[in-house]
Amino acid sequence: MNDAQKVVFLHGLGETRDVWNPVIKQLPQTECIALEVLRTKPPPPCWSLKDVCAQIAESLTEPVHLVGLSLGAVIALNIALTHPGKVSSLFVSAPQAKPPKMLMNLQKTLMRVLPTKWVCPPQLSKPELLSVLDSLKDLDLTSQLPALSMPVTVVCGSKDKANLPAAHKISSIIPTAHLEVIQGAGHQWHATHPQLFTGYLTKHLTR
Template sequence: MGQSTEDWRDVIDELPTANTLPISLFSGISNTDSVNLNILNKNVSAVLDDLNEPYILCGLSLGSVLVLQQAIRKKPLLKGIIVSAAQFESPNKILLTIQDLIFRLMPERSYRNMNITKRQIIELVHSLRYLKLKDELSKVTIPSLIICGSKDRINLSASKQLSKIMNQSSLKIIPNGGHELNREQPGEYAKAINEFLVNRKFPVKM
C-alpha cells in the first residue's frame, strides 16, 4: 500500500541475472470495485497462472502477505519466496485501529498515486483483521528468505517468528533498515536477494 511498481526500479536494477516481472496489485481495479485480500490474491494468481516456467515471488508488507498466501497454495512452478516486513497473523488490533483512523483522516487526493480510493484502502485494511496463516505456513517446504529492517520494530518480531515457523527459511536483518527497504536501502535489499538466488541456485523468473 502506498507504492507502485516504479518503487522497485532501483532494486530491479541491482538484479542483473534475474528476469523480473513486477506485479501491480491494483491494476484492473476500478474505483467502484471491492478490494480485500481475497480479491488481490485472485489478481496475483491470474498473472502467475500465465507463466509457464519456474519462478520465485518477492513481496514487501502487503505484498509479503500475498506471497505467503500463494506459497500456501503449493503452486508447482513456485520454487521459492522472499518476503520482507511480513505479517502472517492479524496485526495488533490497536495498530489496525490507528491505521484505519489515519487512512480515514487522509484527504482523497493522497490516494491518487496508489490507483485506489480511500474507501477501498479502508476495506483492504479491514480484511487484514482476519489474517491467519501460521498453521498452513508450517507446512510450506520451498526455500524462503525472510527480510526485515532492524528499525522496523512493528514487523521485526513477526519476521523472527516466521523464520522459526517455516521450513527451509533463512532470516536476514538489514542494519538500520526501516519498513520500506526497497526505497530506503535498495542496494542492501537487492544484495540479500542476490545472495539467496546464488545460494539456492535459482534459474528462475521473479
C-alpha cells in the first residue's frame, strides 16, 4: 500500500462485523478495522443509508481502503461518492448501484416469512432489517459512478447470479475499475473462502 495504511471492512445485510475476522487474521501487517453498519448512534426511527455513510465518513480521520460486500459495498460506493477525500481505494464485492425491484421484493418476502433467527443478526429485529431494505429501494448511484477516480476493484462470485450483472455494469462505468469474477464462489465467499478473499484483496492493495 502506498498512501493509506488502514483498511476498513463493511459487512453485508444479516451479518455482523465479526464475519471479517478470518480475513483480518490473514493480514497481520495491515491495520484493519471492521465496522458495524446496521446500527447508527443515536438510533433513528429507521435505518438510513445517508446517515450511516455520514457517520462512517465522519469517523475516518485519514484516507482508508474501503472493503465492502453487498450492503457494505453499497455503503462503500456511497462514501466514495460523497466523501472522496476519505477513500484511497475501493474493493467491493457483489455491489449494487441500482438494486433491481424484483430482487428487493424477493428479499423482503423472504425476510418476512423466514424465522428471525435465520435472517437477523443478533443486534437487529426483523422490522429494523426490513427498514434497511426500504432505505435502498429507490437507490440509484449509476449516473454518479463515472466521477470516481480512486482505484476500484469490483469482485463477484461466479455463482452469485443475482449480483453478477450489476458487478459487470458497475465496473464498466467507473473509469478506474477492474473486475474479477471469482470462479466457483457464491455471494458470501468472504465467509466461505476467507483465504481466497484475502488473496484478491492483497492483490488489490498492492496493485
